[in-house]
Amino acid sequence: MSGALIPAAIDVDELVKSYGDVEAVRGVSFTVAPGEVFGFLGPNGAGKSTTINVLCTLAKPTSGAARVSGFDVVSRRDDVRRHIGLVFQDPTLDVYLTADQNLRLHAELYGIDPGVIPARMEQMLQMVGLDDRRNQPVMTFSGGMKRRLEIARGLMHSPRVLFLDEPTIGLDPQTRSSIWRYIRTLQEAEGTTIFMTTHYMDEAEFCDRIAIMDRGEIVVLDTPEALKAGVGADRVALGTADDDAALAALRDRFGIEAAVAEGAVTFHVENGEAFVPRLFAELGVGITSVAVSRPTLDDVFMRYTGTTIRDAETGGPGDHNRAMMRALAGARR
Amino acid sequence: MSAVVADVVAVRVPERTWRSEARAVKTVWRRDLIRFVGNRAQTMTWLIQPLLFLFVLGSGLQSLSAASTGGVDLKTFIFPGVLCVAVLFTGMISAASLVWDRELGFLQEMLVAPVSRTSILLGKCLGGATIAASQGVIVLALAGLVGVPYDPVLLLGAVGLLVLLAFTVTAFGVLVAVTIKQAQAFTWVMQLIVFPMFFLSGALYPVAGLPAWLEVLNRINPLTYAVDPMRHLVFSHLDVSEAARRALDPGVTWFGWRVPSLVEVGMVLLLGLAMMALSIRRFSRTD
Numbered sequence: 267m268s269g270a271l272i273p274a275a276i277d278v279d280e281l282v283k284s285y286g287d288v289e290a291v292r293g294v295s296f297t298v299a300p301g302e303v304f305g306f307l308g309p310n311g312a313g314k315s316t317t318i319n320v321l322c323t324l325a326k327p328t329s330g331a332a333r334v335s336g337f338d339v340v341s342r343r344d345d346v347r348r349h350i351g352l353v354f355q356d357p358t359l360d361v362y363l364t365a366d367q368n369l370r371l372h373a374e375l376y377g378i379d380p381g382v383i384p385a386r387m388e389q390m391l392q393m394v395g396l397d398d399r400r401n402q403p404v405m406t407f408s409g410g411m412k413r414r415l416e417i418a419r420g421l422m423h424s425p426r427v428l429f430l431d432e433p434t435i436g437l438d439p440q441t442r443s444s445i446w447r448y449i450r451t452l453q454e455a456e457g458t459t460i461f462m463t464t465h466y467m468d469e470a471e472f473c474d475r476i477a478i479m480d481r482g483e484i485v486v487l488d489t490p491e492a493l494k495a496g497v498g499a500d501r502v503a504l505g506t507a508d509d510d511a512a513l514a515a516l517r518d519r520f521g522i523e524a525a526v527a528e529g530a531v532t533f534h535v536e537n538g539e540a541f542v543p544r545l546f547a548e549l550g551v552g553i554t555s556v557a558v559s560r561p562t563l564d565d566v567f568m569r570y571t572g573t574t575i576r577d578a579e580t581g582g583p584g585d586h587n588r589a590m591m592r593a594l595a596g597a598r599r
Numbered sequence: 600m601s602a603v604v605a606d607v608v609a610v611r612v613p614e615r616t617w618r619s620e621a622r623a624v625k626t627v628w629r630r631d632l633i634r635f636v637g638n639r640a641q642t643m644t645w646l647i648q649p650l651l652f653l654f655v656l657g658s659g660l661q662s663l664s665a666a667s668t669g670g671v672d673l674k675t676f677i678f679p680g681v682l683c684v685a686v687l688f689t690g691m692i693s694a695a696s697l698v699w700d701r702e703l704g705f706l707q708e709m710l711v712a713p714v715s716r717t718s719i720l721l722g723k724c725l726g727g728a729t730i731a732a733s734q735g736v737i738v739l740a741l742a743g744l745v746g747v748p749y750d751p752v753l754l755l756g757a758v759g760l761l762v763l764l765a766f767t768v769t770a771f772g773v774l775v776a777v778t779i780k781q782a783q784a785f786t787w788v789m790q791l792i793v794f795p796m797f798f799l800s801g802a803l804y805p806v807a808g809l810p811a812w813l814e815v816l817n818r819i820n821p822l823t824y825a826v827d828p829m830r831h832l833v834f835s836h837l838d839v840s841e842a843a844r845r846a847l848d849p850g851v852t853w854f855g856w857r858v859p860s861l862v863e864v865g866m867v868l869l870l871g872l873a874m875m876a877l878s879i880r881r882f883s884r885t886d
Contacts, residue, residue: 322711347713348612358704362634374626375712376612377619385608419708424610455607 273336275300275427275459276321280330283316290316292482293330298475300426303453303460305473307563309571313482314463315355318429321461322352335426348376351425351458353416355432361405365396365415368404369422376423390418393448410441417448421458428452430462434469446472467563476563478570485570490563497561497569500538503530504545507552515549527568530557534565615713623714627722628729631696635730646734649685652803653677653738653745669843674745676847679829680802682757686735686764687797687822691789693727694772698785716883720773724875727769728762735761746837753836757829763864764825767871771821774878796822807849818851825867827851828860 276298283291291313298304306314319325321334323343332339335349359368369390373383391397394414404412413433420428430449434442446469452458462473470476470490477487486493506512512531516522524533535541538558546553613619657674664673700706709719739757743749775792779785799813800822809817817823827850834848851858
């Protein structure tokens with residue numbers, strides 16, 4: 267088969283989803299290639315989960331179209347469901363059943379040939395390291411174990427596309443990295459396309475491509491490398507004696523629009539190390555600490571949404587800065 | 600190809616057919632049974648209540664009622680009603696599993712599977728009905744203790760009625776469960792429905808010669824039409840005087856017309872099917 271005949275894993279075209287007067291998703295378009303690991307980032311309420319719900323046929327689009335594994339999510343709903351696996355943000359295991367019983371139930375709901383169920387179960391349980399706990403009720407599992415079991419279950423039926431909504435949220439770093447290992451193993455073994463949302467910027471680095479969503483729209487979509495290169499400038503974070511005075515001084519004396527993010531006066535500037543001595547000499551506001559860093563995905567996120575993902579979560583000072591940062595990002599483009 | 604690829608057990612999700620739907624119904628049904636067996640203690644407590652009515656209420660009030668029951672033990676008299684109430688309680692409680700599945704997230708897992716919502720709901724109804732009917736059968740097994748003979752025709756008929764009632768009651772519970780989505784509200788509404796249904800059904804008293812208001816409420820109560828044929832079935836196998844039978848098993852009448860058992864059974868069945876259909880319609884809406 268030639269490459270051109272393989273349909274895109276996900277193909278979204280001008281997708282709109284409204285709930286009453288609220289437009290949760292406002293005309294989103296993107297394509298995910300087969301075998302790609304695609305990251306979906308954005309603050310809470312940006313429309314990520316709504317988009318996933320439409321893609322996995324749990325919600326109908328208000329307008330526009332979406333195809334998963336080549337099937338339209340509305341007219342070919344059952345075909346879409348046969349080809350996708352899901353790991354939701356909130357657990358959906360039956361905690362009164364054992365790990366084994368959960369996987370078997372899933373396999374039977376998906377109509378898998380009973381002859382191959384035991385072997386497949388064995389393999390999935392081994393992959394996530396739960397084969398020794400298979401006969402214990404899920405109730406006795408830790409949060410990380412439950413999440414691993416959910417991933418094993420989502421993969422039981424060899425989905426072409428696996429949707430992961432915040433798969434590593436609330437897990438310890440060790441479990442998070444092992445979950446990434448399974449995802450990669452699987453993606454290599456079966457060519458599974460991975461579509462995931464995450465809050466962890468360091469994890470977004472593992473994705474082949476990232477889309478950042480904000481207020482129902484995709485604001486940018488590219489590889490992590492290209493996104494970081496796009497920010498260009500270094501990030502400077504200052505601890506100051508008076509943040510408001512520092513913001514004003516930066517604007518008046520250097521022509522820099524800074525913002526307060528995670529408690530530090532933050533801005534981007536070319537060649538950050540060389541800029542710091544000037545800052546001490548000319549700012550005129552007490553500086554208590556300085557950090558200069560190369561651009562990270564955090565900076566990318568901040569540039570396009572006007573807030574860091576952690577501030578967006580806690581509803582911290584981000585909102586106050588959003589409009590300004592948005593204007594700034596627009597001016598730079 | 601890497602070694603990993605060669606090792607993976609390939610599986611395929613087939614297209615939806617009536618056979619895959621039947622398998623889904625069976626899977627959902629079996630899950631409820633597995634959970635019932637694993638969680639017997641909780642469900643068994645719902646069996647204690649009917650037994651309390653039967654043995655405590657039945658024995659305690661016997662001395663008061665001895666004169667009016669024409670020599671028939673009060674326990675024997677309320678036995679058919681207690682059978683139906685055991686099924687009513689457990690059927691309703693089984694239907695709550697749908698509300699808990701929603702609350703604890705598992706419902707989502709079933710909703711995204713490539714099976715129709717009709718199959719999911721049918722599996723739920725059959726699961727609840729199986730559990731409820733089996734509770735009824737446990738109570739039925741105690742027939743000998745209250746002077747009801749183990750006659751094969753009686754037992755077969757009683758099991759048939761219990762299964763039918765179990766289905767209808769569960770379908771009703773499921774209809775409430777797809778309408779009221781919070782577990783707490785569900786429990787509250789259930790209490791509000793179950794006890795009036797029980798007290799108005801004639802499970803504890805004969806349905807003739809009631810005050811007019813009570814007669815009206817009794818006749819519009821669906822449970823009446825399960826208790827009455829059950830009592831009729833039990834009394835036709837008892838060795839009691841004609842007078843006692845007329846007093847204790849007068850039968851349900853509509854404006855003087857005695858409603859035949861078969862019509863009553865048909866009503867219970869139709870009601871069950873209608874509620875099942877309504878639940879499926881409500882459950883199948885996607886936003």
